[in-house]
Amino acid sequence: MSERSHVLIMDDEKNYLLVLQTLLEDAGYVVTAISDPETALAFLDESEVDVVVTDMKMPKVTGRDVLQRAKKKWIHIPVLIMTAFGSIESAVEVMKHGAFDYITKPFSNDELLLSIHNAVELSRVHRQYRLLQEAMEDRYGVHKIVGRSRAIRDVLVMVDRAAPSRSTVLITGESGTGKELVARAIHYSSHRKDKPFVSVNCMALNAGVLESELFGHEKGSFTGAVAMRRGRFEQADGGTLFLDEIGELTQDLQVKLLRVLQERRFERVGGSEPVDVDIRVVAATNKDIAELVTNGLLRDDLHYRLNVVQIPLPSLRERREDIPSLVAWFVEKVISENSMPSKSFSTEALNYLTGYEWPGNIRQLENVVESCLVLVPGPVISVDDLPPDIRDEEAQFKSAVDLLPVQLDLAGTLEKIEAALIRRALVRAELVQVKAAEYLGISKSLLQYKLKKYGITGH
Numbered sequence: 435m436s437e438r439s440h441v442l443i444m445d446d447e448k449n450y451l452l453v454l455q456t457l458l459e460d461a462g463y464v465v466t467a468i469s470d471p472e473t474a475l476a477f478l479d480e481s482e483v484d485v486v487v488t489d490m491k492m493p494k495v496t497g498r499d500v501l502q503r504a505k506k507k508w509i510h511i512p513v514l515i516m517t518a519f520g521s522i523e524s525a526v527e528v529m530k531h532g533a534f535d536y537i538t539k540p541f542s543n544d545e546l547l548l549s550i551h552n553a554v555e556l557s558r559v560h561r562q563y564r565l566l567q568e569a570m571e572d573r574y575g576v577h578k579i580v581g582r583s584r585a586i587r588d589v590l591v592m593v594d595r596a597a598p599s600r601s602t603v604l605i606t607g608e609s610g611t612g613k614e615l616v617a618r619a620i621h622y623s624s625h626r627k628d629k630p631f632v633s634v635n636c637m638a639l640n641a642g643v644l645e646s647e648l649f650g651h652e653k654g655s656f657t658g659a660v661a662m663r664r665g666r667f668e669q670a671d672g673g674t675l676f677l678d679e680i681g682e683l684t685q686d687l688q689v690k691l692l693r694v695l696q697e698r699r700f701e702r703v704g705g706s707e708p709v710d711v712d713i714r715v716v717a718a719t720n721k722d723i724a725e726l727v728t729n730g731l732l733r734d735d736l737h738y739r740l741n742v743v744q745i746p747l748p749s750l751r752e753r754r755e756d757i758p759s760l761v762a763w764f765v766e767k768v769i770s771e772n773s774m775p776s777k778s779f780s781t782e783a784l785n786y787l788t789g790y791e792w793p794g795n796i797r798q799l800e801n802v803v804e805s806c807l808v809l810v811p812g813p814v815i816s817v818d819d820l821p822p823d824i825r826d827e828e829a830q831f832k833s834a835v836d837l838l839p840v841q842l843d844l845a846g847t848l849e850k851i852e853a854a855l856i857r858r859a860l861v862r863a864e865l866v867q868v869k870a871a872e873y874l875g876i877s878k879s880l881l882q883y884k885l886k887k888y889g890i891t892g893h
Contacts, residue, residue, distance in 0.1 A: 490517030581756035607747030610795030629673030655704020
């Protein structure tokens with residue numbers, strides 16, 4: 435029996451209390467026996483208890499009173515009721531109020547020990563679940579979004595403001611910018627944090643499978659449906675459902691989703707009985723939401739329902755100043771998860787990482803950091819250890835040009851490219867203008883002219 439299995443017993447009959455204490459201590463439990471229920475309730479405020487066992491009939495405070503107060507303040511602690519005045523009616527009543535079990539005196543020792551054993555197991559599960567929830571909140575809370583740039587601070591402000599509400603949230607941004615991380619931050623910063631966070635990638639499944647995945651199905655509703663299955667909406671009841679790549683939903687599924695958002699109810703595939711749910715929906719897309727509506731890929735009415743609060747995420751190249759912090763975060767994460775010796779990136783390598791365009795955004799950066807940590811044997815990762823596409827500036831330039839549209843404003847585009855190259859040079863030169871001018875092959879005075887022209891402050 436675990437040392438943490440602590441049982442609190444309340445009974446105004448002190449002799450009976452002593453007998454119970456001896457029985458449970460012999461079974462390996464830590465036991466606190468208190469004859470005054472008010473004192474016992476005060477003890478609960480100060481101590482960690484796994485199970486409460488209380489007599490039903492006591493002066494001033496009854497077992498039912500103890501149960502009701504325990505369920506309000508210590509909801510995860512199982513409460514067992516004992517009484518010599520048992521009846522079916524009173525048993526049903528205390529069970530309705532949340533009693534774990536109801537035992538009528540006299541009872542066998544084995545009966546009591548079995549009930550307490552089961553209650554302790556339930557209490558242990560509750561404790562593990564709470565620890566898991568705290569760990570998830572610590573891992574995905576808003577304070578775990580890395581970065582101090584203005585762009586990411588704006589995102590954090592919106593997350594803080596949106597989290598306490600019931601409003602539907604639409605997160606937009608390129609692939610790899612951290613949309614699911616922001617969705618989790620919203621969930622774990624809300625009053626729903628103790629309930630499930632359920633994630634669905636709408637692009638990963640075909641329409642038929644996705645419908646069943648979202649709404650569940652009844653037994654026999656299609657070939658292979660050998661039993662009733664609850665879908666993601668039911669699994670997320672009380673919590674948050676994250677729908678990633680929302681633009682991939684078919685028109686039929688969009689109609690069903692619209693109904694859930696409006697009525698908070700739906701039918702399983704093959705079913706006719708409505709299922710009510712209390713959920714918050716957070717959706718995300720890496721596509722232009724207005725373009726999806728214009729092209730008929732997203733229903734107008736669903737767009738309005740989803741786009742109550744929109745949180746646009748910046749690309750990594752729009753928040754370059756956060757790259758060193760992100761690299762440090764990923765280095766610590768990979769080293770910790772793999773029990774690796776300490777490693778770091780050289781200043782020059784970090785400058786190359788900061789100047790890269792990162793088409794795959796944060797996800798690509800994490801993969802590069804992990805790859806370098808795994809493959810480089812020494813304690814310092816240099817420029818030569820970086821992937822070729824990051825250290826090869828000609829390849830970077832050709833790749834960037836290939837992504838440009840054929841028809842464009844040449845003068846305006848060249849100015850944007852020039853400004854981007856100046857910013858990258860400044861980053862690599864650690865904001866030293868003389869060094870940045872050397873990288874660019876121009877004079878310091880010309881660099882200063884162009885900084886003024888493009889409104890570049892170096893920050």
